[in-house]
Amino acid sequence: MSNAPAEEITTEEVDLTAANHVIDKYLTLHGNLMPVLQGIQDEYGYVPRPAIDLVADRLNIYPSQIFGVLTFYAQFHLKPRGRFIIRVCVGTACHVQGASRIVETFFDKLHIGHAETTPDLRYTFEKVACLGACGMAPLAMVNDATYGKMTVQKVEEIIADYNQRPMK
Numbered sequence: 001m002s003n004a005p006a007e008e009i010t011t012e013e014v015d016l017t018a019a020n021h022v023i024d025k026y027l028t029l030h031g032n033l034m035p036v037l038q039g040i041q042d043e044y045g046y047v048p049r050p051a052i053d054l055v056a057d058r059l060n061i062y063p064s065q066i067f068g069v070l071t072f073y074a075q076f077h078l079k080p081r082g083r084f085i086i087r088v089c090v091g092t093a094c095h096v097q098g099a100s101r102i103v104e105t106f107f108d109k110l111h112i113g114h115a116e117t118t119p120d121l122r123y124t125f126e127k128v129a130c131l132g133a134c135g136m137a138p139l140a141m142v143n144d145a146t147y148g149k150m151t152v153q154k155v156e157e158i159i160a161d162y163n164q165r166p167m168k
């Protein structure tokens with residue numbers, strides 16, 4: 001696995017066929033910007049820059065207006081995301097139970113930091129607020145799977161497990 005963050009990944013060569021289909025679907029709908037952007041994110045896992053230009057062109061709005069929406073709503077992502085989203089809770093209960101050590105271990109093992117994605121797009125890592133299961137602190141999640149009472153050893157086991165899983 002290579003070790004640099006994915007910021008340098010270009011979006012120049014994105015196939016816009018799926019984006020065009022999403023726009024076609026909502027073209028005549030009043031207030032269609034949000035469903036169009038959500039549909040595009042569902043297709044690509046994020047909203048690629050060329051898709052923003054396409055939406056601006058086809059819906060006849062400025063790209064700056066679209067960026068305004070994309071940056072206002074936390075649900076939208078402007079960069080590619082990993083197949084596996086690792087979240088580690090840094091809420092009070094988890095912090096007290098050693099969440100920082102868990103976070104640092106993920107950083108060390110994956111060679112990425114908060115809100116970064118591995119270059120192979122396998123992992124995105126995020127520190128998050130209380131996940132509502134404080135009795136299992138310190139807590140981590142990988143996509144929808146929850147891992148309680150986290151330890152450094154469990155971090156290594158989780159990474160070994162997800163390194164084996166298919167990307168699709």
Ligand code: FES
Nearest residue numbers: 089091094130131
């Ligand atoms: S503080 Fe981590 S789950 Fe509540």
